[in-house]
Amino acid sequence: MNDSTVTLRIDDPDAMAALGARIAAEVRAGDVVLLSGELGAGKTTLTRGLGAALGVRGTVTSPTFVLARTHPRTDAPSLVHVDAYRLGGADELDDLDLAFDESIVVIEWGAGLIEHLVDEWLAVTIERPTGAAAHAVASDADLEPIEPRTVTIEGVGARWSDLGWLHAAGD
Template structure:
């Protein structure tokens, strides 16, 4: 089963992360796919805030994996950037406690599935070649003034744990 959502802005992406956080428990894995700048870390920031992690969720690009303990003592959020990893063995070498944490793995397609049996796959697609945003960049104007472009998000469940995604229907805009 898969669900397609249109996410209109970063706040809605964070809200989607928060909505999904409400369904997560220790042992759950989320695989995030999408281009650079698609919104993977924004999604994870919303997820982490809803889980009540200490501190702000930031991209783990330079550290590969960052563990975010939760204020309530629940299963920590482990946020992984697998972009520079070559294979599942390198991901396994990070010694992530998949059973005792909630793991969000960016760029982990082809790697995560060798380490866990079930996961929630989230693919974030952003438009490319948008005229207005490109024109703002070319003109030397502030990129923060460029229009926000909606994202298309495809959510698929892999395994029995995620066989029914009906709870997500209320998460779209």
């Protein structure tokens, strides 16, 4: 199977975290995961699931105010979580001096920037519905509606040319 684009329906935050865990099973040092989507789409939830599955120390939180947060692992590559929203260009991302070859790097808001620094990445685009709140299920925890997301995952470069593992893991 040579499938470099997969679209999934993710019903709730638990399923988004589970998708992060599925991605965690495939990533290794030198891999870059590019996350795109509106505020509140689920980018950090996905990264939290990825981090938990990787066994990072500490809690994965949004790096909005620090730009990049490193989550160490014991005897394994660290997870580096980057929020590129406030960066003005690829040169500013490069100035963060990220250890791409030695880490697993997850970048939120990095479209248009990462292309200048690496040749291969896994692009994850999360779309949340607009105007769907009336049809959403209320969460017991916070009474906010839980709206399904459409997640499109595209592999860029030879490393990610086959995303068959997403189908094999079940949806």
